Amino acid sequence: MTTETNDKKTVGRLKSRPQFLAVRKGDIRRGRAFLLEVLDRHEPNDPPRVGFTVTKKHGNAVERNRMRRRLKAAVRQSAAIAMKNGHDYVIVARRDVLSTSFAELTARLVERIESPSRHGTPRQGGPKRPVPGKHDGKES
RNA sequence: CCAGUCGGCCGGGCAGCCGCGCUCCACCAAUGUCGAAAGACGGUGGGGUGAGGAAAGUCCGGGCUCCACGGAAACACGGUGCCGGAUAACGUCCGGCGGGGGCGACCCUAGGGAAAGUGCCACAGAAAGCAGACCGCCCCGCAUCUCCACUGCUUCUUUGGAAGCGGUCGGCCGCGGCGGGGUAAGGGUGAAAGGGUGGGGUAAGAGCCCACCGCGCGUCUGGCAACAGAAGCGGCACGGUAAACCCCACUGGGAGCAAGACCGAAUAGGGAUGACACGAUUUCCGCGAAAGCGGAGGUCAAGCCUGUUUCCGGGCUCGUCAUCCGGGUGGGUUGCGCGAGGCGAUGUGUAAACAUCGUCCCAGAUGAAUGGCUGCCACGUUCCGAUGCUCGCAUCGGGGCCAUACAGAACCCGGCUUACAGGCCGACUGGCGAC
Numbered sequence: 121m122t123t124e125t126n127d128k129k130t131v132g133r134l135k136s137r138p139q140f141l142a143v144r145k146g147d148i149r150r151g152r153a154f155l156l157e158v159l160d161r162h163e164p165n166d167p168p169r170v171g172f173t174v175t176k177k178h179g180n181a182v183e184r185n186r187m188r189r190r191l192k193a194a195v196r197q198s199a200a201i202a203m204k205n206g207h208d209y210v211i212v213a214r215r216d217v218l219s220t221s222f223a224e225l226t227a228r229l230v231e232r233i234e235s236p237s238r239h240g241t242p243r244q245g246g247p248k249r250p251v252p253g254k255h256d257g258k259e260s
Numbered sequence: 261c262c263a264g265u266c267g268g269c270c271g272g273g274c275a276g277c278c279g280c281g282c283u284c285c286a287c288c289a290a291u292g293u294c295g296a297a298a299g300a301c302g303g304u305g306g307g308g309u310g311a312g313g314a315a316a317g318u319c320c321g322g323g324c325u326c327c328a329c330g331g332a333a334a335c336a337c338g339g340u341g342c343c344g345g346a347u348a349a350c351g352u353c354c355g356g357c358g359g360g361g362g363c364g365a366c367c368c369u370a371g372g373g374a375a376a377g378u379g380c381c382a383c384a385g386a387a388a389g390c391a392g393a394c395c396g397c398c399c400c401g402c403a404u405c406u407c408c409a410c411u412g413c414u415u416c417u418u419u420g421g422a423a424g425c426g427g428u429c430g431g432c433c434g435c436g437g438c439g440g441g442g443u444a445a446g447g448g449u450g451a452a453a454g455g456g457u458g459g460g461g462u463a464a465g466a467g468c469c470c471a472c473c474g475c476g477c478g479u480c481u482g483g484c485a486a487c488a489g490a491a492g493c494g495g496c497a498c499g500g501u502a503a504a505c506c507c508c509a510c511u512g513g514g515a516g517c518a519a520g521a522c523c524g525a526a527u528a529g530g531g532a533u534g535a536c537a538c539g540a541u542u543u544c545c546g547c548g549a550a551a552g553c554g555g556a557g558g559u560c561a562a563g564c565c566u567g568u569u570u571c572c573g574g575g576c577u578c579g580u581c582a583u584c585c586g587g588g589u590g591g592g593u594u595g596c597g598c599g600a601g602g603c604g605a606u607g608u609g610u611a612a613a614c615a616u617c618g619u620c621c622c623a624g625a626u627g628a629a630u631g632g633c634u635g636c637c638a639c640g641u642u643c644c645g646a647u648g649c650u651c652g653c654a655u656c657g658g659g660g661c662c663a664u665a666c667a668g669a670a671c672c673c674g675g676c677u678u679a680c681a682g683g684c685c686g687a688c689u690g691g692c693g694a695c
Contacts, residue, residue: 134627171627181316181668185631189280193632196279222633 134171134208143171143210149232153216153225154191156232159208168203170195173212187213194226202233209233 134140146159172191174184191211203209217225 140627173627182666185668188627189631193279197632 132167132169134169134210139169139208140171140173140210143208146208151228151232153214153220153228154232155212155214156229157210157212158233161206161208168200168205169208170200170203171208171210173210175212178213178215179218183215183218187215187217190217190222190225191229194222194229198226199229199233202230 134143143157143159146157149156149158172188174187176184178184178187191213195211211229220228
């Protein structure tokens, strides 16, 4: 668990090129307006870190700045809560970051951070066992 | 009111919630955390401040920084190119001149030299650079043909003649033909054809002659100058192209804040000392019978750098191993914002601009702060309704949409160029209407 003394979580920042290259080896999750790369560093006491990648082919300097700022604002306001300690996140922006509404962008980002992958946890039981109780329903 | 020209300015505003960079203040908190070191850094609250007219393209000019930088001559390469001024400087700006366009306000203009030389002038056309003669125009000559004159024969006949075939040591007035010459006015080709228009002149023509315009030459006048004007002389020579080579004049070291300075891990590369090894040629000295060895000096070494060449010069590198010691990448600090600074006033100047005074302090990031979201308003656009009338415009009311274009400082200035939704202001020009 996170320390409850400060409810707003401090998120570190990835800065150097080797850090970015390391995260590329982790889990890759596709979103509508972005691409999310996640790497577990196995250091549960460190705060999570985030980096942004906006390539030059997606717009001029003004548009690239706007994309990065909207993503930063989304992470700071809501998505940082969902991030786990000891993990690195890299958000690769696409051009749709400019056009989607801020609420939708935030929701998509939180969803991608929370869900490890499209197919959920690797379960052994298989699709039988209709799960009578409240097992792990994410609609809770 | 419509159409247009030029110049200047703005380039959303207000409020709320949550944040960011830099900086200052107060309190709290370890003598702490990270790091090899250099160095950097916490929490809470508050104050200040925080992108552009182009921050863009990186096309010119500077500041600043390092490197190179010795001297002379020639050469090469690049840039600029009417004149005067402004400026730190400029290829920028201002004022003027010449040329071109527009009714006009005004706009455009790479605008030195073509009698220093070389080259090129496609296609078309007769001819494109010591000009040329296709058609045409004009003159002279000739008589094979043709034409004309005279005449013989044949055929036809409306009895006037007509047609055909011949003849003449016939003719050159007219149309052709052949030959010789003149011409550049006209046609035609072209971007360009060796001045233009009019008159005289002539066989026809032509600066052949004359007037005006143009051109050239020197003189005078005005102007700092580019240049303009005047009278005179010259019958006209000297085509265009220099964003073709070229010539002339002026001018120019190179690289850039990833510059540079400082602190400083590892690894690879440097300096000092010692040992071993180490060219050629020549001069002198010593030893030696000689070969040769040792010492001192010169030249070449033999390359690279100083833009090239030459001359006089300079610098660097000029072998291996061992020991010791300093420089430098990643990282950090700095460079880093008081400046050719902004605003206002006054003065000088036609202006660009300059001077003086007052006042202000105005971004400093480095995976890169200056933001995210919401509401209202202004502006714009569109729809509906009403009213007015010049019948597609104005005003009023309501609703919807968008809520902005071009675009993000990266050492700093002066310019240029390019991009830009919408809007404001001023001056001027040409029309129409009213008074």
